[in-house]
Each structure stands twice: as structure tokens, then as C-alpha cells.
Amino acid sequence: DAGITQSPRHKVTETGTPVTLRCHQTENHRYMYWYRQDPGHGLRLIHYSYGVKDTDKGEVSDGYSVSRSKTEDFLLTLESATSSQTSVYFCATGTSGTRDEQFFGPGTRLTVL
Amino acid sequence: GESVGLHLPTLSVQEGDNSIINCAYSNSASDYFIWYKQESGKGPQFIIDIRSNMDKRQGQRVTVLLNKTVKHLSLQIAATQPGDSAVYFCAETLNNAGNMLTFGGGTRLMVKP
Numbered sequence: 001d002a003g004i005t006q007s008p009r010h011k012v013t014e015t016g017t018p019v020t021l022r023c024h025q026t027e028n029h030r031y032m033y034w035y036r037q038d039p040g041h042g043l044r045l046i047h048y049s050y051g052v053k054d055t056d057k058g059e060v061s062d063g064y065s066v067s068r069s070k071t072e073d074f075l076l077t078l079e080s081a082t083s084s085q086t087s088v089y090f091c092a093t094g095t096s097g098t099r100d101e102q103f104f105g106p107g108t109r110l111t112v113l
Numbered sequence: 114g115e116s117v118g119l120h121l122p123t124l125s126v127q128e129g130d131n132s133i134i135n136c137a138y139s140n141s142a143s144d145y146f147i148w149y150k151q152e153s154g155k156g157p158q159f160i161i162d163i164r165s166n167m168d169k170r171q172g173q174r175v176t177v178l179l180n181k182t183v184k185h186l187s188l189q190i191a192a193t194q195p196g197d198s199a200v201y202f203c204a205e206t207l208n209n210a211g212n213m214l215t216f217g218g219g220t221r222l223m224v225k226p
């Protein structure tokens with residue numbers, strides 16, 4: 001898993017509560033990504049980061065924000081969780097911004113009731 | 114790790130046979146493609162990649178074929194083993210900043226002993 005950990009691994013929360021998921025990497029990779037995985041949709045990019053304090057939106061960014069204050073940590077925040085955000089969330093890292101593989105973490109299962 | 118119970122197309126093969134998993138990609142401008150393997154409870158794992166200036170690339174027991182004319186990608190696994198049982202995703206990217214990958218819906222490979 002290229003030294004990628006995600007926390008928590010499982011979370012159950014209620015609609016309207018804030019939730020923060022953490023991704024931590026030990027590989028010093030410049031690029032970090034947050035994906036969600038849902039039945040029928042495969043993996044979809046939420047946000048990504050191309051350096052400390054540098055982030056950009058992905059395909060499904062509405063309702064999510066991210067922050068990256070250190071190379072090794074990338075946080076995903078749901079400001080007010082909704083049931084549609086029930087999903088499995090994967091963090092990934094990459095060394096290059098173009099044409100290169102991404103390394104994935106083990107995932108976090110989030111359930112919003 | 115985590116996985117998602119996806120309702121996926123399924124390919125069932127006998128151990129020792131060759132497997133071919135197909136993928137139709139969406140963007141004719143995509144210039145880099147990756148195959149990932151996702152085992153139950155884990156994050157996606159890189160298998161092989163190919164750039165658009167190639168039509169074939171071989172790895173250990175795996176071959177990726179790219180047909181840009183019909184926007185089709187295939188993954189061939191030789192002498193399929195029980196450990197190959199997993200969900201396989203293709204992903205494409207444009208030559209854009211951030212290396213944003215767009216994933217296909219996935220195919221479940223089941224290997225019968």
C-alpha cells in the first residue's frame with residue numbers, strides 16, 4: 001500500500017454532523033487523492049492535492065473539502081454529512097502529476113444514517 | 114481493508130485458463146491507461162499501464178492491448194490462478210495536470226479450481 005494509512009477505518013455518523021477522514025503517507029509522494037467508491041459507479045475522484053496547501057476539485061467535489069498542511073497528511077472533510085455520502089473512501093498517492101500509477105490506501109467505510 | 118459489493122459483470126474461468134477482461138474507455142483524447150486489481154477488503158492495486166503511443170504491453174503473466182480506433186482496452190491474464198480472483202478496473206487519464214484518473218465500472222474475475 002506504499003505506506004498509506006487511513007483513519008478511521010469505519011465510521012457511522014448521523015446526517016448533519018461534520019466528519020473528517022485522514023490519509024497519512026510515509027512515501028513523501030507529492031500528489032494525494034481522495035476517491036469514493038459506490039456500486040455502479042466505480043471509483044470517482046473527489047479532490048486532489050499537488051503539494052502542501054495546493055488542492056483542486058475532482059469529479060464529485062460538492063459537499064466535500066480538503067486540506068493539506070503537511071506532505072504526509074491529506075484530510076477530507078464532510079462539513080454536514082448526508083446519506084448520499086455513505087460510501088467507501090479511498091486515499092491514493094502519486095509521485096508524478098501525469099501518466100503515472102497511483103497507490104491506494106485500504107479505505108474507510110462511512111455510513112451516514 | 115474495505116471493498117464495495119458492486120453489481121459487476123463477472124467473468125468465470127477455470128484455473129490454468131487464460132482470462133481476457135475488456136474495457137471501453139470514454140475519451141478519445143486519453144493518453145494513458147492503467148489496469149488495477151482490487152481484492153476483497155483492499156484498495157486497488159496497480160497491475161500494468163500503457164501509453165497511447167503503444168498498442169501492446171506485456172508484464173509478468175499479464176498483457177494489455179489498446180485499440181484506439183474503437184477506444185477499447187483489454188487485459189489478458191495467462192494461466193489464471195485462484196489468487197487472480199478480484200475485481201479489475203481500467204482507468205484512463207488525459208495529459209492534464211494532476212493525473213486525474215477516470216475509472217471504469219470494473220469486472221469481477223472468479224477463478225474456479
